[in-house]
Amino acid sequence: MSPTRLLLAPMATLSHEALRRTIERFGGCDEYYTEMIHAPSLITGGKFEHWYLKTGPCPEKIVWQLTGGEPEPIAKAAEMVADIGGLGIDINMGCCAPEIRKQGAGISWMLKPIAETAALLREVRSVIDGNTRLAGSSPLRLSIKIRLGSDDFTEEGLLTFTRMAVDEGVTQIVLHPRTKSEKFRRTPRWEWVQRLSEELPIPVIGNGNITGITSASAAMSAAPDSAGIMIGRTAVSSPWIFRELKNGDREQNPERLDLLEIGTQFLDDLMVYQPQEFHKTRAQRFFSFFCDHLTYAQYLRVKIANAPSASEIRTIFSAYFDEVPENRFYSA
Numbered sequence: 001m002s003p004t005r006l007l008l009a010p011m012a013t014l015s016h017e018a019l020r021r022t023i024e025r026f027g028g029c030d031e032y033y034t035e036m037i038h039a040p041s042l043i044t045g046g047k048f049e050h051w052y053l054k055t056g057p058c059p060e061k062i063v064w065q066l067t068g069g070e071p072e073p074i075a076k077a078a079e080m081v082a083d084i085g086g087l088g089i090d091i092n093m094g095c096c097a098p099e100i101r102k103q104g105a106g107i108s109w110m111l112k113p114i115a116e117t118a119a120l121l122r123e124v125r126s127v128i129d130g131n132t133r134l135a136g137s138s139p140l141r142l143s144i145k146i147r148l149g150s151d152d153f154t155e156e157g158l159l160t161f162t163r164m165a166v167d168e169g170v171t172q173i174v175l176h177p178r179t180k181s182e183k184f185r186r187t188p189r190w191e192w193v194q195r196l197s198e199e200l201p202i203p204v205i206g207n208g209n210i211t212g213i214t215s216a217s218a219a220m221s222a223a224p225d226s227a228g229i230m231i232g233r234t235a236v237s238s239p240w241i242f243r244e245l246k247n248g249d250r251e252q253n254p255e256r257l258d259l260l261e262i263g264t265q266f267l268d269d270l271m272v273y274q275p276q277e278f279h280k281t282r283a284q285r286f287f288s289f290f291c292d293h294l295t296y297a298q299y300l301r302v303k304i305a306n307a308p309s310a311s312e313i314r315t316i317f318s319a320y321f322d323e324v325p326e327n328r329f330y331s332a
């Protein structure tokens, strides 16, 4: 596979510093989108909000993903994160979860009258451009992460929407090429990543169902003009995926990965970079994906899901390899 830009997807409860550190141990990726940050909560200074502002271990690769249903809190939140720095600010315009849509956030921005979304982008762009924190350096990039739109979306509608975004100062688009109600089972339509890449004068990144070299190569063949690939779930189950894609086929010389060590180091980081109140649930979420490589994955997932604490999760995870030692090392 030819080298291309590789991005970690924003994933609520997963795309935090402990995961980024885990990925960095394998050489990292080019951009780390944060989990979505709820703009109204951030600006009112909720108890946990400062945890969402962590930028390690690569502050220069951070892309802040903001979510909200109104322009004002999003613009204020943009001002706050622009003060911290990073690579860019992304507005979540693709999330279809009912609680997000109810707020007028996520994919609602693709479905509202286009002038409302244009006004939001204009406001955020002007906040970013007006940020003088780093005098002389270029302002943060503004990007959006979108889907195809509603289930009856049209090419004309998608192009009108994305051209509007470009006109309002968006300089990167990530397309998760599924419609509003299409679930993960539905094959993502990478041909639309190609279509936008051909039509827009800015980088277009594709996202969806990349699990290894084969699927990445197929995506790149379907969208040869795209600027890169964003990976979500596989970056949790296989934090070495970016290195695998960069290095190409290692079949001749696979590396032996110590899954016990990787999982344990992740837990160590989780204790440091997340608040105590989140340790258990975030460990559970991580291991629900990371267990994928194990023979008795479902057995372990259930045990971890029922664990009363993060320290118990550590014990359960480690004990698994006493029971099934042949699972400890994984060749990739």
Ligand SMILES: Cc1cc2nc3c(=O)[nH]c(=O)nc-3n(C[C@H](O)[C@H](O)[C@H](O)COP(=O)(O)O)c2cc1C
Pocket: 009, 010, 011, 012, 013, 014, 035, 036, 065, 092, 093, 094, 095, 145, 176, 207, 208, 209, 210, 230, 231, 232, 233, 234
């Ligand atoms: C647990 C989970 C949380 C997610 N949270 C977000 C989010 O905060 N913002 C967002 O734009 N997309 C979110 N997504 C969607 C992912 O960014 C990505 O578009 C989707 O998982 C498809 O990519 P993948 O097949 O590589 O996982 C989430 C996905 C998952 C599985």
